[in-house]
Amino acid sequence: AGIVGMGGAAFPSSVKLHPPGGLTVSTVLINGCECEPYLTCDHRLMVEHAGDLMVGIRHAMRATGAKRAIIGVEDNKPEAADVLRRALPPAGHIFVEKVPTKYPQGSEKMLITALFGVEIPSGKLPLALGMVVHNVGTLAALGRLLPSGQGLVERVVTVAGPGVKRPGNYRVPIGTPLSFVLAQAGAQAAGTGLARQVILGGPMMGQSVASLDVPVTKGVSGVLVFRGEDMAANEGRKTYPCIKCGECVESCPMGLNPSTLGMLAARREYDLMGEKYHLGDCFECGSCTWICPSNIPLVQQFRIAKQILREKAVA
Structure with a gap:
């Protein structure tokens, strides 16, 4: 189905669903932490498509042989946590746990530490501790697409920022040019050609684009548009030598x-x-x-x- 990690890395999900021989998966961890400013696509997926997410979680547990699944949700998203708890199957193998709202809690290693109090060793993956981590968008897509046999041809994208007149979460076909997406959201940069005002992803980990002809890919969770004056404040900053402040x-x-x-x-x-x-x-x-x-x-x-x-x- 072409499903990949939809939290940004776009790592093929099939690899996590079929761990190498000799490695046992005990827990499927679902990352519902959306810690970057502006981004809300995962939050809305948890609230509006909890059923698809539960189906995807069960598929992931069956594929990996895991006995339990835990959905980690930041404590500033009580609505999502409540909706997910109401959607839990009666079997009792899927749990919803709140974690502190703290950047960068969305990192899988940070999430594991917050939930279990353990650290993944340097150079190792969560699989070393018997865990696999999936983004909520990934498993919601799995739950929605696998029963029908369809491929991943669209995703939910947050379009926001000071330069957007109609911010929101849009279901966007993969491959759609940014210029078209921005035009639908009423972005001020859509007709100016100032691609440097546009960031793919969040304001902390996202990257600016070279052209508005760049397409939306499976790993794009957000498209942020800033005004010229917002960008000018950073462009004039001078770099100084390190002062060893720590x-x-x-x-x-x-x-x-x-x-x-x-x-x-x-x-x-x-x-x-x-x-x-x-x-x-x-x-x-x-x-x-x-x-x-x-x-x-x-x-x-x-x-x-x-x-x-x-x-x-x-x-």
């Missing part, structure tokens, strides 16, 4: 040292970043960049380093 280290949810990683990135010591300083554990939440008083674009440096390491790995 704020980035304190803010990193993975316990990394962004300051050291940034220094190594400036020296282009990419191999050392990956081998000794666990660059692969960074999921690019943007906390370090946001809090840095020197305005160092740390997460952008890390993305470049990861891309270079990936290219070296396949060379």
